[in-house]
Structures are given as structure tokens and as C-alpha cells.
Amino acid sequence: MLVKGVVFRLESGLPSEAKFLLEDFRLAVNNAIRAGLQARVTSRNALVKIAYKDFREQHPMMYAQHLVSAFDVAGSVLKNHRRRLRNSVACRIPFAKRLMMKAENQAYKLDRESGIIDLPIRAGCHVELRLVVSQYHRKYLDDMALSLGSLTVLSNRVIVAFRKDVPKPFAPESALSLDTNERSLDGVFVEGDGAKAVKADFPDIAVIQLRHHDRRKRLQKKKAHDRRISKRLCRREGTREHGRIDYRLHQVANSVLKFAEERKSAIVLENLTGMRPKRSKELNRRLSLWPRRKLHQIIEYKAQWKGIPVVKVDPRNSSRTCPICGRIQYSRMGAEFKCECGWHMDRHINASINLLQTAISRGMAGGLRFDPGAFQHDVMMILYEPAMAARSEPNGTSGIVGVT
Ligand SMILES: [Zn+2]
Numbered sequence: 529m530l531v532k533g534v535v536f537r538l539e540s541g542l543p544s545e546a547k548f549l550l551e552d553f554r555l556a557v558n559n560a561i562r563a564g565l566q567a568r569v570t571s572r573n574a575l576v577k578i579a580y581k582d583f584r585e586q587h588p589m590m591y592a593q594h595l596v597s598a599f600d601v602a603g604s605v606l607k608n609h610r611r612r613l614r615n616s617v618a619c620r621i622p623f624a625k626r627l628m629m630k631a632e633n634q635a636y637k638l639d640r641e642s643g644i645i646d647l648p649i650r651a652g653c654h655v656e657l658r659l660v661v662s663q664y665h666r667k668y669l670d671d672m673a674l675s676l677g678s679l680t681v682l683s684n685r686v687i688v689a690f691r692k693d694v695p696k697p698f699a700p701e702s703a704l705s706l707d708t709n710e711r712s713l714d715g716v717f718v719e720g721d722g723a724k725a726v727k728a729d730f731p732d733i734a735v736i737q738l739r740h741h742d743r744r745k746r747l748q749k750k751k752a753h754d755r756r757i758s759k760r761l762c763r764r765e766g767t768r769e770h771g772r773i774d775y776r777l778h779q780v781a782n783s784v785l786k787f788a789e790e791r792k793s794a795i796v797l798e799n800l801t802g803m804r805p806k807r808s809k810e811l812n813r814r815l816s817l818w819p820r821r822k823l824h825q826i827i828e829y830k831a832q833w834k835g836i837p838v839v840k841v842d843p844r845n846s847s848r849t850c851p852i853c854g855r856i857q858y859s860r861m862g863a864e865f866k867c868e869c870g871w872h873m874d875r876h877i878n879a880s881i882n883l884l885q886t887a888i889s890r891g892m893a894g895g896l897r898f899d900p901g902a903f904q905h906d907v908m909m910i911l912y913e914p915a916m917a918a919r920s921e922p923n924g925t926s927g928i929v930g931v932t
Pocket of ligand 1: 850851852853854855867868869870871
């Protein structure tokens, strides 16, 4: 089962009854956390067993299903806490600080036509939450293949989980093989007998990482006398960096997936797990692998949702091997890969060709063929470039093709 959380704003703020409910819910969660810590249990069922009766007495008016869902939330907080303890990360006794509540799908009603949620508070008291519905939200509300999951209510917005069965990936008619680099995805698109270079350029992600890194460093120096403030400011800097990068990664992933969906392509990616950034002095200073890993996560998740096949292959030697004669080069190379046999190619694109060949040789690309000789050296398809970010608002027209 795949789950996607969709955020909705509310037309007018939260009704006061709902606000009280959120406060009660938080109280119940914190009580459950305390009970769980004392009894050393973390599962919802165990929590229900030890604490439900007392809870019922403390919150006699609360809708029973909300109470059970409070145990659920407390359970996941406790599990995270236990994991941190196990990894010996220093942490305080957990408690829920933010106002929130979660309701399972049988504990609320959503009219998908009008976008109105009917949320029971207690016996005889319900509130209506009017959602702001945009075109983006309509896509989910109108798709009846999606069922409703849990509802999370926050003080100024709600998150509705939409669920669907994992669709069977289509049989690919072409392949899009991508080598993931710090500033771009470079690859090859193979359809029929033809092969073309493709590129999705995101130089701004590296720039953002670098800028925030410098700012954190400066903050640490400036606030060296007060570790508490320094820590808080650095964390804020980190959150901001994360948000800005995340936004761009989604844009890149969307462009790639739209391309693959339209051409019925299988996507080939390198397997980044276990890979470490090279420890050269210069690299040390700036880039971590997480944006690349995150990009893969986003692509894989969205591809699964759309039924696009994704193949992951071991990237070992992919940037050093000649796809024609199979020689492996151990000497340093520049931007271009050159082989004694006469083959030459942009280093990154060469790597993606090798990834594709690995996928094909293991039968993971569904009967596709690829002949490096058929590669069109003078064509480059642009999947994404930063200039698109301004235009590619979710209006369904974000352009992809552009041949230079
Ligand atoms: Zn060669």
C-alpha cells in the first residue's frame, strides 16, 4: 500500500471546539507516553491494555477512537525514543509539544466533492472543517482509485493521507539511464535504435549547500560564547537549507518522471547505498551525499506511485569503463572519457551508458537493446534546468523537451 499525505489549508481557522480537542489530544498523548515509559512498552496495543481504563476516566467526553489514536501517536514517539537510546544519542524524556491530533479513517468523514471534513469531538458534538481545494488537491480528491487514510489536524492546516495499491509497473518501451552527480543528472535516453544524451541540471543545489555551510560556520564563530543560541540558530539554518533543497529536488524528479511516463521509459539509477563521498580536501569542505540520496528516494517513490519501473544497479567502475571494448581506466581523467579504442564521451554520460549496459546484461531492462555505436553525439535533451523552476508551477505545462 502506498500512502501520500496531502496538505490542505482551512478556509477559516480551526473552530474553538476543535482547538480544545487538540489540547485534550496532546494531553492524552503525553499521558500515554508517560505510562509507556513507566511500563517500558511501545506498542499501541500494549499501551491500550495498561492505560485505557484510566484514560477513559480522565477524558470521559472524548470520542473513543481519538483516544485510541492518541495511543498510536504516543507509540510512535516512544519507538523513536527507544531507537535514539539504542543508538546512544543523547535525548530528553520525550513529550508532544506541538498541538496536533490524528484520526484514523473511520473517525472522520470527508466529503470529497465539497471538501468538507466532519470531525466528531464527543457525543453529539461535531465540527466542520472547510478545506481550501486547489487544482492540485482536486487530482487526489477526484481520483476514486485512492482511498482515504488517516487525518492529521494541526493548528492551521490538515493533512489527509491518500492510499492506493502499488500499481504494476508498465513494460518499458525505452530506457532512461541517469548518472547522479553533485550538480546534475547526466544520462542517456534509448528508444528503438537511437540513443541521445540527456541532462537535468541543478547547479543551485550545490550553491545552496555551500552557502548554508558558510553561514553555519560564521554563526558558530559569532555565537561561540552562547552554545544554546548557536545551536538553535544553526538548527534553523539547517531546516531552511533542507526546505530549499527539497523543493528543487522535487522539481527535478517531476521533470524526470514526466519524461519517463510520456515515453514509457524504465529509469536506471546507480545504487548509492554504501557509497561515501571522496575524502579529498576540497570535497570535504562542501558537499554531502544526502541531496543525491534524497533525489533517488523521491524519484523511486514517485515512480512507484505512477507505475514507472526503476532499476538500480551497482555503480562500481561505471565511470572508468569503456562501453565498447570493456577496458577499465585507472588513471585520472578530465571531463571527457577517452579510450585507446577510439571511444570518447563526456565522463558522466559514459557512466550512465555503463549503468544501462549493466542493467541490460542482467535482464533488468525488459528486453531492451542498446548499441553504443548508435549514440547521437550532437544531440542533448534537457530534462530540467534551473530556469524552468520559475515556470514549472503545477499547471501541467512544465516543459521538458528542448533540443540543443
Ligand atoms: Zn574502449
